[in-house]
Amino acid sequence: MEHDNMLAVLKLLKNADKAVGATYLSERTGIPPATVGRILSSLENKKIIEKDSNKGRILTDYGKKYLEDLIVKKESIKIADQFADIVQDVSKKRLLEIIQLRVLIESEGARMAAANCTDENARILEGILMDYAYELRHNQMGDKSDLALHTYIAKLSGSETLHKIVRLLLQKNDAFVKFSAANRLASQKILHHKELVEAIIAHDGVAAEQKMRRHLLEVMNDVEKFY
16 A cells, blocks of 8 residues: 555656645545655655755656656566466466467477486486376376476576466466366377477477477367367
């Protein structure tokens, strides 16, 4: 609430394009005078606004830039919240949209992972792959190991942003369970993941990107048929 009040005051100061006082700001924003006073005092201490003789306050040059950054940040948070709401939706339409996004992001992530893969990373990938194959061969869905593999490859890309987006897409709901359930052919799933891991370990970025893309397009096709 305090942050919203401060933003309202700053926007009004900018739009007024002249020095205005606390009473004007309070009347126009509906914020209590005492609260406006505290906000103005805080903004003045931070050199965001300054007094214009006895006419009132105006934005400083720094304040104008501060307000622009604040608006961009607020809009970014709003977009992030909307994105989080989108990935909560597990309708068929939304699942297909998520996979389309995954094709773009995870294919690039696989290429980057191939460039970064160390011997230790290779052992971890092979361990996850073994767990995945074991689960499938014992009539389990394999979704936990499958998820672990995809998120680890995203982490191995070296891009924190890419890793976080993949985690958000796959872990915010039961979408990954639905992706796993759509493809019931265990042998095909094992083969696709095996070829993908082999390409990453071999530092073959082109092949890793192609294998990830092929795998995810197969998942998309399965979702289209299954749901």
